[in-house]
Each structure stands twice: as C-alpha cells, then as structure tokens.
Amino acid sequence: MFYELIAVLVAGLAGAGVVMLLSKTTGGRLPRWLIPVGAGAAMIATSIANEYGWYGSAAGSLPNGVEVVETHASKALWRPWTYAWPMTDRFIAVDAGGRRENAQTPGLYLADLYFFTRWQPTQVVEVMVDCPGGRRADPMGGDGGEPRWREVGPEDSIVAAVCSEARI
Numbered sequence: 001m002f003y004e005l006i007a008v009l010v011a012g013l014a015g016a017g018v019v020m021l022l023s024k025t026t027g028g029r030l031p032r033w034l035i036p037v038g039a040g041a042a043m044i045a046t047s048i049a050n051e052y053g054w055y056g057s058a059a060g061s062l063p064n065g066v067e068v069v070e071t072h073a074s075k076a077l078w079r080p081w082t083y084a085w086p087m088t089d090r091f092i093a094v095d096a097g098g099r100r101e102n103a104q105t106p107g108l109y110l111a112d113l114y115f116f117t118r119w120q121p122t123q124v125v126e127v128m129v130d131c132p133g134g135r136r137a138d139p140m141g142g143d144g145g146e147p148r149w150r151e152v153g154p155e156d157s158i159v160a161a162v163c164s165e166a167r168i
Contacts, residue, residue, distance in 0.1 A: 001119070004050050008043050015042025048081065054118055055088035065097020066114065069157035090117040094161045099129075107132040111162045131163035 019038030023030040059068050073086035095112040102108035108130050115123040128137040128147055134154040137147030152159055 004047075007050065008046050011046035012039040012043040015039045018042075051079075051087055051118075052085075055091065058116055059091065059093075062093055066093050066095045067161055068093050069161050090115070092116075092158075094127075094158055096161045096164070099162055109162050111158075113158065127158065129159055129162040131159070134159060 016035050016039035019030070019035045023032075023034070055071070062068070068091050070092040071088050072090045074089045075082045075086050079087070093114040093116065095114070099109045099111040102110070108128065110126055110128055113125045113127050115125065130136065130149070131154075133149075133151075134156070135149045135151050136156065136159055137149050154160060154163065
C-alpha cells in the first residue's frame with residue numbers, strides 16, 4: 001500500500017511536469033490551471049491501473065500447485081468505469097498440490113483454500129473434498145464436530161481442482 005501511494009504521488013508530479021513542458025513548448029499558451037488538472041488526471045489513472053493490476057500480480061505470484069478457482073468482479077457507483085470493465089477485487093485459490101488424503105477413506109481429501117481480498121489479509125481455510133461423491137464439506141467453525149456436506153457435483157471449481165490433481 002505504501003508503494004502504491006508513492007507511485008500515485010510520483011505520477012502526479014510527472015503529470016504536472018508534462019503539462020508544464022507542454023506549456024513551455026507552446027510558448028505559454030496553455031492556461032496555468034491545466035497543471036493541477038494534469039497532476040490529478042495522472043494520479044487517478046495510476047490509482048485505476050493499480051486497482052486493475054492487483055489481481056494479475058496477486059494471482060501471478062501464487063506458488064506452483066496453488067490455482068485460482070473463483071474470482072469476484074465488482075462494480076461500484078463511485079467507480080463508474082467498473083460498469084464497463086468490472087474489477088476483480090477478490091478471489092479464491094486452492095492448494096491442490098498440497099492436499100492430504102484421508103487414510104481411512106480413499107478419495108477423501110483435505111485441501112487449503114486461500115481467500116484473497118484487496119486491502120485485506122489473506123485467510124486460509126481447510127476444506128474436505130469427497131472426489132467420488134462430488135461433494136465438499138465447508139468449514140463450520142473448527143469445533144471438531146461432524147462435517148456438513150454440500151452436494152456440489154464434480155463440476156464445482158473447488159472439487160474439480162482438488163480431484164483433477166488427485167487423478168494425476
């Protein structure tokens with residue numbers, strides 16, 4: 001976050017500098033109020049680029065064996081450009097490479113889910129996946145009780161990621 005703030009400030013200085021240079025090359029014909037407008041436009045453009053670039057850099061830095069299974073694109077009234085191009089602000093990744101098979105039940109795996117959200121710390125949750133049954137048990141609170149299974153089918157993104165890795 002600190003580096004993004006520095007990038008926005010540098011972009012503002014660069015935007016003001018470009019307008020000042022244009023003013024000087026045109027012989028001072030540009031109005032002086034364009035200098036802060038250029039700085040503001042450069043700062044807004046940098047902020048937008050940082051927001052849209054977050055998903056690509058976060059997903060690209062995932063280690064081998066961890067794959068993105070779901071994304072969430074958001075639209076916001078205070079960001080009108082997101083209605084034309086929705087922005088990915090969170091995603092779920094599964095560590096299919098680090099899954100652990102249940103010793104008593106073949107085809108039953110434990111895998112870690114990672115919940116990434118912009119400006120939030122990453123949350124890690126363990127999920128149970130029944131590959132032959134096409135179902136998963138989402139975490140209920142960690143009290144050690146019986147899992148509550150959801151019939152999601154083999155086409156569910158989390159089940160598919162864990163089970164496709166299991167067949168290899």
